[in-house]
Amino acid sequence: MEKKYQEVLSKIKQADSILIGASNGLAISGGIHIFAENADFIEQFGDFCEKYGFRNIVQGAFYPYPSEEEKWAFFSRMYAYFLKNKEASPVMKDLYELVKDKNYHVVTSNTDSHFTLAGFPNERLFEIEGNSRYLQCSSGCHDQIYQGDEILSDMARNQEDGRVPSQLIPKCPKCGGPMQVHVEVDRNFLKGEEWQMSFQAYKDFIEKAHGKKLVLLELGVGARNQLIKAPFMNMTNQEENATYITLNMGSEVYIPEEIAAKSIGIDGNIAEVLHQLVQLK
Structure with missing residues (x-):
């Protein structure tokens, strides 16, 4: 497993740009499970x-x-x-530590504001379904x-x-x-000026990354979340210098054959994986 971790770290180190996509699996690893009767x-x-x-x-x-x-x-x-707790969880602190010195952008369907707590600036953050x-x-x-x-x-x-x-x-x-x-719990969700500016910054980041060494770091994005997963896989397929890295659990670590040669999948607890990566860094 350490060999795979080193490969991930090497790709991150060499990357000109890192696009982070995050969903419920990341929140779960930090202790927030919005789908569980726990x-x-x-x-x-x-x-x-x-x-x-x-x-x-x-x-x-x-x-x-x-x-x-x-x-x-x-x-x-x-x-x-x-x-x-009004403070970042260990998993979010590790994620920030992993990418803070890189050119990165985040797109997330999580609405818990934990990226902001961890120090990710708003201008690098597209909260696609809002913030609670x-x-x-x-x-x-x-x-x-x-x-x-x-x-x-x-x-x-x-x-x-x-x-x-x-x-x-x-x-x-x-x-x-x-x-x-x-x-976004109903059709009244406001995709106004601030949302549109965040969306545009996300698109601008992708446009500037074209042709360069791009890492698409996908964290806990389930198969049903096509708002994030589909664009990430399409970019991996279309961009010659892209690498798709997905951290998830079990069958959710899915990599299509078309992008397998440009992808790394790690099956495990995201909090533990990110912590190991930071330790090895």
């Missing part, structure tokens, strides 16, 4: 589970709550759970998202019987209507 979920959301019948955080995010008080009770508690610490107008009456830390923290602290007090519920500063977290 002990953490029961401890944090057991009352919601009992009341509404959903079995994981994802189901809770898509649940049609009967009131704003109940909706914000869930989303503020989700925010508090994601950011409970930001708010937007539910009707999209205007093109702006708002920092929600103080509001969400306040609601998370002040809950009773799975509801937040009505006076704490945020209202759109423009139309006075309801707001929601800036996460």
Whole structure:
């Protein structure tokens, strides 16, 4: 295995550009599992589970709550759970250590804000499905998202019987209507100016990497997440000097025959793999 790790490190060292793609598998390795009915979920959301019948955080995010008080009770508690330590997890610290001195960019479908906690600057980060610490107008009456830390923290602290007090519920500063977290849970998700600028920076990075030594580092991206996986595989196939590196578990380490000669797959716990890479670096 160490030989494969050395190969990965060599590719990273030689790379002109590194494009990081991250999804749920990376979050899971850092202790956040939004698809699991595990002990953490029961401890944090057991009352919601009992009341509404959903079995994981994802189901809770898509649940049609009967009131704003109940909706914000869930989303503020989700925010508090994601950011409970207010510091980067060891796996995110190791990832940052691995690439911090390189020319890199990140695209992620994770909404937990852990890249920001680890020191990844916003200009190098495309959060394709949003970030749970930001708010937007539910009707999209205007093109702006708002920092929600103080509001969400306040609601998370002040809950009773799975509801937040009505006076704490945020209202759109423009139309006075309801707001929601800036996460893609419905068609109201705002792909406004900030989202478009992040998307453009992602595309610009790819364009500038054309023809150069490019590493596509895919972390915990499942087969169903084609928002990230398909472009990464296509770029590997099209770019002569590209290397596709995927870290995942079991059958999720899938490499098509077309790009096998330009790919490295490592089956294992992503946190442990990244830590080993940093140690060897």
